[in-house]
Amino acid sequence: MSNKEISQAVVSRLPRYYRYLGDLRDEGIERISSQELSQMMHVTASQIRQDFNHFGGFGQQGYGYNVEYLYTEIAKILGLDTIHDMVLVGAGNLGSALVKYMNFRRRGFVFKAAFDIRKDLEGKEISGITVHSMDDLKDYVEQEQIDIAVLCIPKQEAVKVADLLAQTNIKAIWNFAHVDLHVPPRIQVENVHLSDSLMRLSYNIRQYEEGQETLPEQN
Numbered sequence: 001m002s003n004k005e006i007s008q009a010v011v012s013r014l015p016r017y018y019r020y021l022g023d024l025r026d027e028g029i030e031r032i033s034s035q036e037l038s039q040m041m042h043v044t045a046s047q048i049r050q051d052f053n054h055f056g057g058f059g060q061q062g063y064g065y066n067v068e069y070l071y072t073e074i075a076k077i078l079g080l081d082t083i084h085d086m087v088l089v090g091a092g093n094l095g096s097a098l099v100k101y102m103n104f105r106r107r108g109f110v111f112k113a114a115f116d117i118r119k120d121l122e123g124k125e126i127s128g129i130t131v132h133s134m135d136d137l138k139d140y141v142e143q144e145q146i147d148i149a150v151l152c153i154p155k156q157e158a159v160k161v162a163d164l165l166a167q168t169n170i171k172a173i174w175n176f177a178h179v180d181l182h183v184p185p186r187i188q189v190e191n192v193h194l195s196d197s198l199m200r201l202s203y204n205i206r207q208y209e210e211g212q213e214t215l216p217e218q219n
């Protein structure tokens with residue numbers, strides 16, 4: 001089965017499996033059963049088996065899963081066995097924080113340069129990454145064969161910058177601006193909206209509190 005056929009629901013669970021398996025691997029654990037993984041991750045064992053079956057299983061009856069093998073295979077499916085070169089667009093608060101977060105590099109996502117319209121930021125460094133003029137973005141992306149552009153700019157600007165990036169060979173946009181981008185299908189877009197996550201949290205607080213109100217009082 002090709003990776004294309006794995007549903008987005010399964011794909012969305014893979015990073016979590018990958019993190020847990022990475023931790024197990026770091027602890028020197030060589031194998032794990034779906035039951036053990038299920039207890040750790042609070043996911044049913046049957047869900048784990050179903051998910052892993054989508055890409056060939058990798059488990060053996062009575063042995064469980066080989067942690068190293070599963071970790072490596074999931075990394076391949078997620079495309080983490082290659083380095084992804086990235087540029088930041090918008091070297092403000094959010095953009096700078098992302099560049100400073102070193103774990104992305106550990107996962108193979110490497111910031112090569114930053115770009116900003118503010119002239120006073122040009123030539124400045126953030127964690128060893130130089131901020132360049134926006135005039136140089138297009139050429140830089142082409143020459144350095146950048147894979148991913150990370151947009152940390154206001155939404156109106158993001159639309160314009162996405163149009164500019166569509167004229168390059170960029171493969172993906174990691175979009176933090178609160179706007180839907182319309183780019184050719186060859187460019188993958190992943191939107192990240194922390195406020196959506198907060199709204200879900202707010203909903204869950206309310207659901208929990210309403211549930212508590214309807215519970216019978218305890219002595």
Ligand code: NAI
Binds near residue numbers: 153178194
């Ligand atoms: P900020 O004002 O600190 O930084 C924005 C930077 O973008 C500035 O340095 C500015 O000069 C630059 N910029 C503006 N237009 C540009 C353009 N056309 N080309 C290149 N650079 C440009 O703002 P902050 O806090 O870093 O937020 C950035 C954006 O991210 C905002 O639009 C905000 O709404 C959004 N945001 C999204 C979050 C999310 O969860 N998706 C969370 C926080 C912020």
